[in-house]
Amino acid sequence: MTRVSDVFQKARDFERIPQLNAARAAGALPYFRVLEGPTLPVVHMEGADRIMLGSNNYLGLTGDERVKQGARDALERYGTGLTGSRFLNGTIGLHVELERELADWMGTEDALVFTTGHQANLGALGTILGPGDTVVADSGDHASILDGILLSQAKLRAFRHNRLDLFEKRLAAAERDGGGILVVVDGVYSMEGDVAPLPEIIEIAARHGARVMVDEAHALGVLGPRGAGASELFGVEDRVDLRMGTFSKSLASCGGVIAGSAEVIEYLRIASRPFIFTASAVPAAVGATLAAVRIARSPEGRELFARVLENAAYLRAGLIALGFQATGQSHLPDGTPIVTPVVPVTVGEDWKAVFLWKALYDAGVFVNVAIHPAVPPGGALLRTSVMATHDRPTLDRALEIFASAKRSFEAEHGPLPSAA
Structure with missing residues (x-):
């Protein structure tokens, strides 16, 4: 008689399950974190206020x-x-x-x-x-x-x-x-x-x-x-x-x-x-x-478009000044840089992205983590994004936390990819 396999076996054998369990045990799981209020420039998440640099709420309209x-x-x-x-x-x-x-x-x-x-x-x-x-x-x-x-x-x-x-x-x-x-x-x-x-x-x-x-x-x-x-x-x-x-x-x-x-x-x-x-x-x-x-579509919309892109340019410049490899910029045919609200920070190995994320999270900044297969092997990144409603003091505080997290991470684990 032909043996029938268990279609649920893949749930037990999935290669990401051990990694997920290890990250959860270390308190370093960057996914499924629980929001406790609206998605604003500063959110309340799991008992603490954190600067939100991981939302697609680009115009801040939520x-x-x-x-x-x-x-x-x-x-x-x-x-x-x-x-x-x-x-x-x-x-x-x-x-x-x-x-x-x-x-x-x-x-x-x-x-x-x-x-x-x-x-x-x-x-x-x-x-x-x-x-x-x-x-x-x-x-x-x-x-x-x-x-x-x-x-x-x-x-x-x-x-x-x-x-x-x-x-x-x-x-x-x-x-x-x-x-x-x-x-x-x-x-x-x-x-x-x-x-x-x-x-x-x-x-x-x-x-x-x-x-x-x-x-x-x-x-x-x-x-x-x-x-x-x-x-x-x-x-x-x-x-x-x-x-x-x-x-x-x-x-x-x-x-x-x-x-x-x-x-x-x-x-x-x-x-x-x-x-x-x-x-x-x-x-x-x-x-x-x-x-x-x-x-x-109103005149206010144009102000919001300009503000979110100004914030993105400011964050990108600040991260590069700190030595991070902030990537992703494109250009118009005439050479004019194109700014978008998404400012990715290349980190390299998956584990580096997770531990750097945790250092930022514990210090009060939330960002998104992209690891393989969402990105190519060795191309793990922190995906930061801004809103039109972020103000400069908030972004400056986020950059201070990035600087501190980078120093502590590199002291323990070695250098991160640097700005070109």
Whole structure:
């Protein structure tokens, strides 16, 4: 008789489990830390105040009274949940308003709101693509993009992060595959903090007959004069076929959007399984998002965009002055540096990132840790990010803590990677 294996065995054999247990026993687990209040520049977390340098709340709007009122108003009008999908009973007037406003902001014919950002990529890619198509994607693309490609069963041809020479080779190979070709890149890469060179990518893609999709999750509400993302910053909005955005970063809520031509959005509206078979977001989330979009589109929004980028530049310069290897900066075609709210600090080995994180956490600064496989082996980093609402004294205090943590770490474990 054939022996049946236990499908749960992988849960016992997973290579990360011993590392997880060891880090937990040492009090050095950088994940699943418990917040005890709102995500503001200084948070209360596990019994202590800590400077928050690990949030995607780029415009600082999660604490804005207008955004909270938008959530309250939606809660009072529509209740706690919609108990059905957008396709059936889960669409409300706020969805229609939000989609209209997002399409106008992003300069597209139409837009479709999903319950989460992950589902937006999954729902778009898993529906538009098919087994006969090929996707050419940057190795730094978000996991939700890869999940959408897997769902579609399209062929994936990935190229090393921002390597345009390899990008063109993958496109040439994709032409030989037959079928449609879609290029998918992030506007701002969530771990690296740099941007895709969109003008060059679009030009090369056009030569090979490929469509282009840009994930603007970390760029929407940050880059460009209108805050409409990397596509706007580079002046290529009219040459990008499809754009994705999330509400859990600058827009202080939760959800996602796909924006593009009316025919593609209508197709997704009636054919995307992750859209059709997922319950609609709670009304409070939609109300909060709409309020945040309207702030971002107001004159105040431009002030917030400028402030978050000024804070990012200040933090980056301070970390470099302390000897840290703060990476991820990109440039416009004319050589102008592009600043994003994400300021990664390269540390090297996974264990170094974890112990440096703990030193910072214990001293009052929270940052994110990225270790393999989220980054290449030996490329572990601390991902710091800023908000428009951080003030200089808070950032200065954070830099003092970074300096102290670096001294104590290097005294015990040896040097960290240094600034170039």
